[in-house]
Amino acid sequence: MPYSPNNPLIVQSDRSVLLEVQNDRYEAARDALARFAELQKSPEFIHTYRITPLSLWNAAAAGLSADQILADLSEYAKFDVPENVIFDIRESIGRYGRVRLEKNEDGLLILTSADVALLTELTRRKELKPYLLGQLDANTLLVDPARRGHIKQALVHVGYPAEDVAGYVEGAPLEISLLPASRASGDAFALRHYQQDAVDTFYAGGSARGGSGVIVLPCGAGKTLVGMAAIQKLQCNTLILTPSTVAARQWIRELLDKTTITEDMVGEYTGLTKEIKPITVTTYQIMTWRPRRKHGEEFVPENEYPHFGLFDQRDWGLIIYDEVHLLPAPVFRITAEIQARRRLGLTATLVREDNREEDVFSLVGPKKYDVPWKDLEAQGWIATAECHEIRISLPDDERMAYALAEDRDKYRMAATSMSKIAPLVQLLSKHRNDQVLVIGQYIEQLERVAEVVEAPLITGSTPVRERERLFQLMRDGELSRLVVSKVANFAVDLPEVNVAIQLSGSYGSRQEEAQRLGRILRPKKNGMLAHFYTLVTKDTNDQEFAANRQLFLTEQGYRYEILYAHEVPDYQPNLVATPGDHAGSRRYERPHA
Incomplete structure (x- = not known):
């Protein structure tokens, strides 16, 4: 060898x-x-x-x-x-593609393959039988058109993913164009080369080979603009699903600012308002809302998710799934039933914590376009970021309490340790001239931190109007630090925030790590570096989960500089690299421009 x-x-x-x-x-x-x-x-x-x-x-x-x-x-x-x-x-x-879903000359949905033996084998698979209506010839099976998504799921599960070229409905027409400049600022803009490539790959010249799939781009790389450009390509009524009301309103602002769409043509369908317009923006939360049944009330399946009716309220030509890696399980079900409509998934990562990546592949579509984060960083499209893990020793009393705790309680104890407060204060002092987000998982911890550092706090219970007010203060430069819970993981547009300090997270969530770094990746007007800090209590499962969260960013080319909080009796926090530990640390290396 x-x-x-x-x-x-x-x-x-x-x-x-x-x-x-x-x-x-x-x-x-x-x-x-x-x-x-x-x-x-x-x-x-x-x-x-x-x-x-x-x-x-x-x-x-x-x-x-x-x-x-x-x-x-x-x-x-x-x-x-x-x-x-x-x-x-x-x-x-x-x-991949050894079997194909297509329409025949009579407009019937068929499953075809040049491999007669394979097709014969598939007719005998119990996973597929409910969706097959008969065999037209040795190479052709007739498929129930209402179960197009279900048969694609089944084919993935048996190991023969179908290439779907059956085409799509055009949807109700909509005239829309991207503007040459922002209405709000007057600044000129145009699609960046990778955004144009992403749209062209998804559209595929308007052929049946295009029209469904996922575009993977870093946070701050302009996924919303890619979505708007896809709408412009297709010129059709569009339904946009987002992770939150804040994200939905951000989409609406961008549509009104950068396209020829007017206010009467775009609607918000959330818990607060129910507008259905040629472009309608909604949230996963409202789509999966279920009314609480009264005791003894009969269950009616079609009433389980009443807002699913939105999918049939207009003749949508395109469904956009923003942050598709968050797509809730019930929405997979309805997505399986709307395969005749074009579907575009937008995300920074295909990693799902529920391991349903196969369902994204089969129901929304395969990954059609991806670009390494570091490539866009080197080209100046997203900010250059340095990642730091600050390891902190638990005080003796907390260390003993942690050792005696039940396994289910250990992470919360380690992640919310008071020993993180002093390094946090030092980092805020170091970055006192920067815009900083302090991010965490546990509300009690965040309330305590917000009080100590004298910064406003945003959690899930903060009214949407108040959230938007505080975010706008950050955009305007009137607020330099903000404490946020996981509600700020997604679709928060804060271009000049250049420091994020993570206190605690959703255990080992790789997707969350990617999204949190993404909060600071928008290019800075002054070209400043972005800094992403994670405060971790060493020798605990907080450290173990942190290592797992870093997997996705490592894959994208980021390396964590690992530092230790130096402790002495008259404790003055000082971050130093432990002598002799450099060989074992993941030292960040900035790429050459």
């Missing part, structure tokens, strides 16, 4: 891939792997990726071939790629 000692990869027969961090070819190999493999662990020296069928199907949908993937692995591998891995990659890539 040839040995290439200067290469950073070891490809193992179980389809895991080990990547050496301290290698000159690390970054190039990481960028290649990110296109077709999933990062699983990222300790200091060796990162572990896994090649999965879904990661390969997404790669195939984005146009990557088995030959290209194998060429990348061979380029960076120390040893020959195992034969079984070569076979598995060719097999998985080859399975």
Whole structure:
């Protein structure tokens, strides 16, 4: 077996891939792997990726071939790629599109394949039988058009993802154009090259091969503008689903500011108001609201989610799922039933904490466009960010209480330790001339912090109007620090905020880490660096969960500088790198512009 000692990869027969961090070819190999493999662990020296069928199907949908993937692995591998891995990659890539959903000349929905034996096998699979209406010939099955999404889900589960080229309804027409300049500021703008590429890839020239899929772009890279450009391409009535009322109103502001749409053409459908217009913006929360049944009241399935009726209120030509990685399970169900409408998912990460990435793939669509965060950072489209993990020792009394606590209580105890207050105050002093978000998970902790640092607090119970007022004060520069709960994880537009300090999070949520860093990635007018701090109590599960949250950002090319809070009897907080610990820390390296 040839040995290439200067290469950073070891490809193992179980389809895991080990990547050496301290290698000159690390970054190039990481960028290649990110296109077709999933990062699983990222300790200091060796990162572990896994090649999965879904990661390969997404790669195939984005146009990557088995030959290209194998060429990348061979380029960076120390040893020959195992034969079984070569076979598995060719097999998985080859399975994508071996069956196709399309319309025949009579307008009937059919499932076709050139592989007669495969089609015969599929007719015998119990997962598919409920959706098949008959066999037209050896290569063609008749499919229930109302179950188009369900059969796509079933095909993914049995390992043969269908290429859906059955086309879409056009939807009610809508004249809309992007303006050459912002109405509010008068500043000229145009689609950036990657935004245009994303829209063109999704649209695919208007063919049946386009019209459904997910665009993956970093926070601050202009996903909303991509969505508006897609509406302009399709010129149709559009329903936009967002994670919050604040996000919904942000979409409406952007539409009114940057397109020819007028106020009478765009409606807000939230808990506060129910407008249905040619462009309607709603929230996942209102769509999944269920009325509470009275005791003894009969359950009526069609009344379970009354707002699902919005999907039929107009002839929508496009459904946009903002932050599609947050798509609630009930919305998957209705999405399976509206496959004849074009669907665009927008997200910074396809990672889902409920492991339903396959349902995003089959029901919203495969990943159609992705661009590494570091590429956009190097080009100046998003801010250059430095990531720091500050490790703090628990005081003796808290350490003993933690040791004696039940497992279910340990994380909250570690994450909300009072020992985080002093380093937080020091960081705020260090960044006293910056705009800072202090972010956390636990309300009691945030209330205490807001009082100590004398900053306003936004939580889920803060009225929408008050949230918007405080966010506007930050935008106007009249407020320099704000304490926020997880309600600020998504779709909060604060362009000049350049420091985020994370006190606690949703356990090991990778998607949350990506979103929180995203709060500070909008390019700064003065070109300042962005700083992302995570305060972690060392030798606790707070530290373990922090390591898991960092996985996604490591995959994107960020490295955490790990520092320790230096403690002495007359404690004056001072952040110093522990001598001799640099070899074990993930030291951030700024890319060359």
